[in-house]
């Protein structure tokens with residue numbers, strides 16, 4: 576056991592201390608705390624420790640509200656106040672930008688007005704009848720009956736999942752603005768689904784291994800005044816409180832008569848919203864059902880100037896007509912490819928709006944893009960409250 580002083584936090588919100596000069600990461604430890612720590616993993620360059628006792632606690636320490644917090648690998652900032660978690664996120668993004676020597680304007684912070692009960696999707700594992708989340712960096716499953724970050728409709732559903740009598744597999748629970756619930760199940764077991772076992776849960780569909788076994792394989796989501804069909808395997812932003820603000824940050828950059836290309840467009844959320852001010856919107860998305868939803872969403876919302884394309888954005892971008900002047904990109908955590916960044920540099924696109932859920936890949940791509948573009952606006956949105964994850968919107972204008 577070693578007495579350790581926590582100096583600062585790393586990007587995952589873990590405390591950093593130094594043991595005989597070697598950097599040591601400790602979960603659930605805050606700057607200026609003094610702890611007794613046990614080293615549970617040691618490598619050439621760093622140690623991973625576990626706090627056994629807090630000798631001196633930080634004033635910003637608060638009691639975690641999740642009963643599984645110390646076990647579950649899901650969230651990692653519940654031991655600090657919401658305000659401190661936001662300060663941590665801002666400093667983290669600023670440090671990543673500064674370390675990469677990328678010049679950036681003042682970061683505008685957009686908070687989550689409901690930092691608990693916000694998630695509209697939970698993905699659970701099932702092992703030998705236990706339904707839950709993995710312990711951090713482990714394959715042992717914690718039996719979860721509630722997740723304080725998820726919407727009430729999802730928690731009501733969680734309590735009934737055992738009635739499905741699944742032994743092994745995975746269950747995703749999704750819920751929309753109307754508290755309707757879609758169950759997406761991967762299992763080779765016989766599912767014992769009875770709607771009467773889900774009293775007080777508005778189940779609209781159950782999908783097993785891609786086959787609809789009850790109701791529909793989609794639901795509708797309502798956001799920013801638009802209605803969207805969302806198939807079981809199509810992406811939708813997970814936070815209904817922050818998503819409208821995220822969409823507004825993007826849409827406010829689109830001017831009348833802009834021709835927009837929306838890369839990684841999902842069911843067409845940003846395309847449809849942009850179509851109100853833009854002349855035309857092209858989009859590229861790789862998931863077939865998402866593109867089919869997009870086509871239906873165009874009709875549902877009486878839009879006439881959106882043109883979705885099914886395909887791999889990294890490959891299709893160089894093949895489509897180049898009459899767009901504004902690009903919106905909202906890639907997965909992997910970010911853009913080197914070739915796509917180079918393609919954008921050589922294009923005469925005036926504006927790039929980069930939406931990112933991973934600041935590391937965002938900054939990697941910005942380092943290339945800033946050679947021809949200037950960052951005009953930078954927003955940090957608290958899409959994933961009480962976890963170390965952040966959502967960023969970066970608006971780049973051609974120099």
Ligand SMILES: C[S@@+](CC[C@H](N)C(=O)[O-])C[C@H]1O[C@@H](n2cnc3c(N)ncnc32)[C@H](O)[C@@H]1O
Nearest residue numbers: 810839840841844859860861862887888905906
């Ligand atoms: C973060 S989501 C953004 C969706 C949309 N902008 C929204 O906010 O609803 C990323 C999307 O990129 C899609 N995607 C992933 N890889 C892709 C690729 N190589 N080409 C095109 N789309 C891709 C995913 O299916 C997903 O719909």
